[in-house]
Amino acid sequence: MAPLVRLxxxxxxxxxxxxQVGPMLSDAQFTWGERRIMGLVALLTIGGFGLGGWVAGRLMKAAAELIDLLIDGADAAWRTADLIELRMIPTLGRIANALEASPPASQGNNTSDPRLSAIRKAITDCRWEEAEHLIEALARDRQTASEASALGDELGRARDRMIETHRQELEAGRAANDPDRVIDARDALTLHLRGERLVDLDRQLVRWLVNLLQGWARSGRRAHEVAQLATRVAETFGDTAEGASLRTALPNLRRKAGLCPRCARPFQGSAEACPRCVDQGSTGAPLFPTSAGSSVPKEPT
Incomplete structure (x- = not known):
């Protein structure tokens, strides 16, 4: 339609x-001015309409090309959907059925090698060191190196989950001001943490426990409970500065609670220790050294 619009x-x-020039053409006698007016009118009308026709033709051609492009896009989308529905989906279904029918090769290898089952059982039973040794032995075999790497990652994830569980238990004990629960969770974490991580954990916990003991002593808590907790903290964190200071103060805390300063058995008297500990003094050193005037240690600054 573009050429027709132009014409x-x-x-x-x-x-x-x-x-417009009809009145001038009636007598066919054109003056110089009339000829110029007619030329100007012809330029404006015929030229203007001709230019407008050319522009309109170009616009119609561009619109036609755009419509063709939209039609081609719709046709391509329909063909793609038809291809997916008729070809790809049935093919994927056949592939899935074939994969379900045949077990993976890795599973077949796992069932044939008893070492893999032993490693997984060790991981399930939280026997970490045994699992590590078995994985190291498995990694030395080139045929099972990939399985050893996968089992190493599985062991790491299992240990991380166990560590996170004990950490949550520890934080719950701290929130409830339950020192026995905190120490039990710390003892469980020692099976999984090594090196600097365990040292940092002990440093934080012993400070918290010493502060708790100081609060118990100031609040008038039963001296027997204070001495019992101090004994457990000194035994658990004896390699820390706070634990060593608490071990020095422990005999005085036991004496205040009516206990023997050495063996923590009930004892009332002015002697240095109960008769049993005095009788055994010649055969062995006391469990904890006494220190006159000791009290619950203050947290070092």
């Missing part, structure tokens, strides 16, 4: 031109 507008321009 139509150009013809309309000629018609307008003739309509």
């Amino acid at each position: 139509g507008l150009w013809g309309a321009g000629i018609s307008v031109f003739l309509d």
